Amino acid sequence: MKAKFIAAILIVVVVVIVAYATGIIGALLRPAETALFTVDFNTNTVTGQNRTIQFNATVQGGLAPYEYIWAYGDNTSAVGIKAPQHTYATTGTFSVKLIVIDSVGISREVTKVVTVS
DSSP, rough: OOOHHHHHHHHHHHHHHHHHHHHHHHHHOHHHHHHHHHHEEEEEOOOTTTTTTEEEEEEEESOSSSEEEEOOOOSEEEEOOSEEEEEOSOOOEEEEEEEOOEEEESSSEEEEEEOOO
């Protein structure tokens, strides 16, 4: 009987650890913040620098600190920077994706088309 009780406790502990590690517990404990967790970004051409774009992420909700992952649409990327600059090798239209992950592992993403001339 004692062995079954210990085994049951171990199973509960493992389930809680897995749920915490995957962000499930954080999402359950703060459903309002998770529902309101949104990301966006804007762009500006850097004056005097040909084909250089300044990106700036905006985050609402979630739980800081945040991890930022940018995919610039030209097979390059950046990690950890909220407001990076990126210089494109050529002009054209690029699909830029921003993924933001909050401190409990919940992610949101946004993709926009950026035209570089």
